[in-house]
Amino acid sequence: MDADVIVVGGAVVGAALAYGCAKQGQEVIVLDGHDQDMRAARANFGLVWVQGKGSNAPAYHQLSRQSADLWPGFLRELTETIGMQVDYSRPGGMIYCLSEAEYETREALNKRTHNYVPRNDTRMVDRRELERMMPAVGFGPEVVGASYCEADGHVNPLQLLAALQRGIVAAGGKMLFRNTVESIEPGPRGFTVKAALGTYAAPRVVVAAGLATPALTDPIGFKIPLRSERGQLLVTERLQPFLPYPGSGLRQTADGTVMIGATKEDATDRGVTVASATTLALRATRIIPALASAQLVRQWSGFRVMPPDGCPIYAESAAHPGLFAAACHSGVTLAAVHAAIVAPAMLEGRLSTDLAAFSNGRFDVQKCA
């Protein structure tokens, strides 16, 4: 055996799980893919977000909330070990409403979510209150108000990924880059993982390869249904700090740049389009007209990893115990629970009890029928 656990995929989901496993004293090898592979953390908007998440899926909502609450401690511990700074803050977050209709829809959604949250920290703020909260911002005439949730925050997702990868190494794990996994073969005493640079064996394998996950798990009868959704994002030049709260689709980073995102598209190529830039720029300048003078520095696209119902999948193969899969589109928000809850649950065989709502079995049509 080469390790206790092999994690397939070294991006933000795989790295958080590997970091969690390594901190449990496990010997961990992370097999990462090609440079050009998708890494959600490199395309990510950077919200550590609660409001609106899983508005029809209480377990997902609660998991997001639990993660957001664990985040400050998770990050402190991670950054203290490696001596690296990660920009993170949790001032609460806004979802802006550009019409009475948007405002009412959002209010109704908040009420629905209130039914299953332990404390009510999300409320609608009207335009006057919004202006009081953000005196340096001139809002556009269409802005009616916003939904404000105290539990929301934001982080630099690029620093997070770099920190997690260093954290794995600091905890005794190995990051093996440019080592794309080709196949996983179950054997009597564990798994053999064939990758570009070698073959590795371990009693446990966690597949967190994003959209490439099904291609590795399906051939051994472990079905992980996923679809991809392209999102395009914009970032501006550095501006003086003026926007104290992160918002859905609009936030100012610690560096001063303003991020604007993200579209939801069916496209499968990694291109960017002027049409999408126009849509994004239009909405941002409707919220804050002065942003019209800010210069765009970069536009990029990434793919959301989407399970059919939008909720995360944490699953162990029934046929091959010890083989796990983790797939979700909110790897940044969920990084804290991935490290602190999901990884230990995998190691201790508690996935089916503690995180049953996230099993892949929920997509099994025959079982549901």
Add this chain to the structure above:
Amino acid sequence: MFKSVREQLGKRSDMIVLVNGVETPAWDGETVASVLLRVPGAGRRSPVSGTPRLPYCQMGVCFECLAIVDGIASTQGCLVPVRPGMRIESQRGPREISR
């Protein structure tokens, strides 16, 4: 740091521009970046560390000549020829956006 050949020949300047509010002679054909090099302390300050910077490449690839030109921030000074009465202001640190 730089001086016009024609000024050395005793010729009068072609126009007046305002650099941080101060009337400054300028020459036909020169760019905003050229003016920033002639007026002490007119350069930008880095939005990262605040250190002073002056135009470096003059051909649109270094972005060291960013200035506020007639109220428009982050203008690439090396691409903009001077015009009489033009208002040139130093861009110090990250730019502000108006309220």
Add this chain to the structure above:
Amino acid sequence: MSYDVAIVGAGPAGMSAAIRLREFGASVVVIDEQPSPGGQIFRGIERNASSPVFPALGKDYQKGQALAAAFRVSGAEYLPSTQVWQIEDGWNLYLTAEGKAQRIAARAVLLANGAQERPVPFAGWTLPGVMTVGAAQILLKSGGMLPEGKVWIAGAGPLPLLYATQLLNLGGRIAGFLDTSTPPRLSALRRLPGAWRDFGGLLKGLRWLRGIKRSGIIVRGFSDLRAEGNEHLEHLTWEMEGKRHRVEADVLLVHEGVVPRIHETLALGCAHHWNDEQGYLAAKVDRWGESSRKSLFVAGDASGIGGWLAATISGEIAALGIAGRLGISSETDRLRKRAHLDRRRKRALALRPFLDAMYPPPRNRLPDDVIACRCEEVTAGAIRAAARNSPADPSAVKAATRCGMGPCQGRQCGYTVQALLAEVHGLPVSEVRFFHIRPPLKPVTLGEIASLEKADRAT
């Protein structure tokens, strides 16, 4: 607006291509960042004829006059002071001028956007008072500006010698020349037979050097040049024969050759080749100047450094290639032969192999404290640290350090990051990718982008 051909750049290649394509009757638009035609080499050519600097700029510069005049009457639509910030397949070009964005369409695109000076980081290169030789020459061509005080030049290649000569002819002074070129190597001398065909060019270089010697001192065989001062350049120091030397300086002009502009072709996914001798990437083009992408052409220095005369000819060749591609002309091969384009280009490039071998890019180790990324102020040491924690992938370094994320979008640090990754991972530089280039290619405001919504609805 819709055209047969959109040409990006109104330098020698772009102008000559436009002139030739207009002779075929093609509808042509030429988009250029500068307020007047000429590119960097012929910058200010139309205005400077009556300037006192004109004689000092030399005969080669004066040759730009006829080209610019022919371009003006060619009938090509000319959009000066305009930047192309994105090119989409098909082709759609998104432009910005005077704060307004617009889209134009073209059946073929010619990128004739030239070169930029090779960014060579050293300690203190961000200090006010330090700039490139090319920049100083542009200041001379646009506004007749001469550097004042103690002026030092550091670097190698023909441009420092040419500029120094122009400066001296105008009564300027040079305190000293820090020559970074290595003594002529056998590999360079072996290329001389071909180069003798341009014997005049060589003689010019020697004459220039004599002029500089009369004005100031020439320093050779030094290392670790540092520009130092509080808020602006005050003195230079360097290492030589085990001693640290120090001189007062007001202006330092640096130059280590030029490299093609590649952001456009990289963003468009064109195939590139690595010129190992000169350490740059250039779009791969066929004998007509067509890139790996159909109806996307590249001409002039943008497809490999050859100088202005070769650029003029390659612009003409690309014009024929485009005429063939668009079905405007069916006898492009005959026209190419009749105009002796290949022979003329070969002649124009005769000295190039010698110059390339004579002036290789500096390959000395960058000290850890030197800033590599001017925009985000990332040091070579920080890049090395990130490189040690990642694969030899510039995207990983960019993500970990913000290097290349500033407004210049890696135009100043791209090759440095590549070289540092190669050094840390023990790879040849050619095996490390350049940054992944993302739009916009040039700065554009959110307001301009948002305004395209209304424009598209209106049409």
